[in-house]
Amino acid sequence: MTDIIILNRNLRLLDNAALYYGSLRSNFIVIYLYDVDYWKANGKSSRQLKFSNDCLEELDEDLKKLNSKINVFNGSFYDLGKWIETNYNYFSIHINHCTDVNYFREGFDNFKENFKNKITVYDDFGLQLNNFDRDTWSKNWNHIMNSDLLDVPKPSNNKDKLNLIRFSDFKNEISCEFSGLNNIQEGGTSKAKELLETFLDQRCKGYRIKMSSPSQSEESCSRLSPHFTYGSISIRQVYQQLNKMLPELNNKKDLYSFKKRLYWHCHFVQKLHTEPELEFYSMHRMCDDLRPEYDDEIIEKWIEGETGFPFLDACMKFLNENGWINFRMRAMIMSFASYNLWQPWQKTSPRLAELFTDYEPGIHISQVQMQSGVTGINLPRIYSISKQSMDQDPDAEWTKNLLPQLNSFDPKLIHNAELNDSYIPQIVDLKSSAKFARDQIWGIRKSIEFKNEARKVYLKHGSRRKRYTKTS
Numbered sequence: 001m002t003d004i005i006i007l008n009r010n011l012r013l014l015d016n017a018a019l020y021y022g023s024l025r026s027n028f029i030v031i032y033l034y035d036v037d038y039w040k041a042n043g044k045s046s047r048q049l050k051f052s053n054d055c056l057e058e059l060d061e062d063l064k065k066l067n068s069k070i071n072v073f074n075g076s077f078y079d080l081g082k083w084i085e086t087n088y089n090y091f092s093i094h095i096n097h098c099t100d101v102n103y104f105r106e107g108f109d110n111f112k113e114n115f116k117n118k119i120t121v122y123d124d125f126g127l128q129l130n131n132f133d134r135d136t137w138s139k140n141w142n143h144i145m146n147s148d149l150l151d152v153p154k155p156s157n158n159k160d161k162l163n164l165i166r167f168s169d170f171k172n173e174i175s176c177e178f179s180g181l182n183n184i185q186e187g188g189t190s191k192a193k194e195l196l197e198t199f200l201d202q203r204c205k206g207y208r209i210k211m212s213s214p215s216q217s218e219e220s221c222s223r224l225s226p227h228f229t230y231g232s233i234s235i236r237q238v239y240q241q242l243n244k245m246l247p248e249l250n251n252k253k254d255l256y257s258f259k260k261r262l263y264w265h266c267h268f269v270q271k272l273h274t275e276p277e278l279e280f281y282s283m284h285r286m287c288d289d290l291r292p293e294y295d296d297e298i299i300e301k302w303i304e305g306e307t308g309f310p311f312l313d314a315c316m317k318f319l320n321e322n323g324w325i326n327f328r329m330r331a332m333i334m335s336f337a338s339y340n341l342w343q344p345w346q347k348t349s350p351r352l353a354e355l356f357t358d359y360e361p362g363i364h365i366s367q368v369q370m371q372s373g374v375t376g377i378n379l380p381r382i383y384s385i386s387k388q389s390m391d392q393d394p395d396a397e398w399t400k401n402l403l404p405q406l407n408s409f410d411p412k413l414i415h416n417a418e419l420n421d422s423y424i425p426q427i428v429d430l431k432s433s434a435k436f437a438r439d440q441i442w443g444i445r446k447s448i449e450f451k452n453e454a455r456k457v458y459l460k461h462g463s464r465r466k467r468y469t470k471t472s
């Protein structure tokens with residue numbers, strides 16, 4: 001019996017169920033499914049592929065120490081199924097679950113159905129795949145987080161000669177796609193461990209306050225998000241390390257704040273797992289009629305950071321260059337697109353996702369919907385760009401760094417975008433567009449029909465954990 005372990009987004013050696021259980025008979029092969037169409041699907045991009053390649057590179061080295069290696073299968077889930085049927089008679093497939101975009105899910109569901117008696121699908125992080133119940137969800141999450149970590153896989157004795165590409169060759173072939181991505185975070189388990197260590201040791205000081213500032217958050221946030229997305233470290237590993245060190249660490253309030261975000265991660269991914277249609281439809285379906293039209297030219301200016309509002313444009317330039325920006329700025333960017341520009345989130349969401357190295361569809365899509373006022377269970381919030389600019393970059397140094405043409409301007413003029421002909425024309429009037437948005441959103445929220453539907457949304461997706469409900 002050959003154990004076939006398939007990798008997707010859980011790219012680590014330790015605490016990896018598919019790798020661990022698949023290795024127990026010591027006769028396993030490891031396959032990474034590289035599907036070019038997946039990397040073109042809703043919100044996916046080359047910066048994410050680059051990060052996942054870093055993770056694969058380190059995992060490949062780790063597996064070599066166990067007499068194994070990563071083999072790359074170039075094709076879809078369907079093609080991989082055919083390859084397995086052609087090459088193996090007696091086999092067992094091991095794969096970790098992954099909540100992802102529709103393209104992935106369809107291929108994965110058919111693959112599971114095709115091999116239903118020969119495949120084991122393991123849970124992913126704190127997600128609850130079956131018998132899901134929102135009332136007991138957080139209790140179960142705690143149980144998962146506190147259970148034992150899985151050990152290093154057993155070495156393999158498998159000697160099969162496979163007609164697949166070795167990861168080292170694949171890596172060389174694909175590296176030409178990554179030019180211009182030098183500032184993107186580096187992937188791999190050792191990078192993740194380093195980030196966790198420096199965060200707990202030092203960087204977390206002042207986390208609760210600094211996380212809102214685009215300049216300070218770069219250093220004071222954990223920066224673990226792409227590592228969670230590509231699984232170079234598990235949330236359980238981070239949770240347990242944090243709990244172990246908490247008694248002896250100062251900054252307890254900062255660390256509790258970080259800890260509840262680990263919970264939010266899974267809480268948000270669970271929403272997309274429970275209702276995959278959220279990729280295309282608003283959580284509160286009545287909201288899908290709000291923004292019937294879109295404008296490609298306006299969306300392009302927004303994504304390129306050419307809106308005429310310096311602080312917002314600086315955020316977009318920073319994100320384009322670095323593949324990351326803090327939560328507060330992500331929320332402001334999205335609020336501007338959905339409220340001021342009145343563009344449908346279904347058009348803007350994938351464009352923004354492509355810029356995030358950490359794109360996690362479950363979190364991204366839920367947050368995009370929250371910041372667009374279409375969930376029905378969160379109070380709509382329209383961010384003021386000038387207030388954020390003043391609060392988070394008072395002397396406008398950060399903005400000037402990204403937009404050096406504004407170096408000689410007084411910070412106040414930058415906050416209020418009062419630069420006349422010296423900067424790009426504003427693509428929208430902030431005051432009247434915000435008023436229009438408020439009227440539209442609150443207009444539909446008044447009806448009984450809306451409230452009844454919102455109650456159903458809450459029962460399906462709302463967090464029941466009072467002290468963790470801040471952004472749910």
Ligand SMILES: Cc1cc2nc3c(=O)[nH]c(=O)nc-3n(C[C@H](O)[C@H](O)[C@H](O)COP(=O)(O)OP(=O)(O)OC[C@H]3O[C@@H](n4cnc5c(N)ncnc54)[C@H](O)[C@@H]3O)c2cc1C
Pocket residue numbers: 211221222223224225226228258261262264265266268325326327328330331334356358359360361363364365367368371471
């Ligand atoms: C419009 C929008 C889109 C977003 N898209 C993504 C995305 O694609 N991927 C993603 O990981 N996060 C997303 N977030 C949430 C948040 O901005 C990032 O998780 C955070 O900035 C990542 O940086 P960090 O790892 O340093 O976070 P830290 O502050 O160090 O937090 C630690 C971890 O907690 C989790 N977390 C933090 N904040 C949230 C939150 N509000 N909701 C859910 N989980 C959270 C993440 O896993 C994060 O890595 C989005 C937020 C908004 C407003």
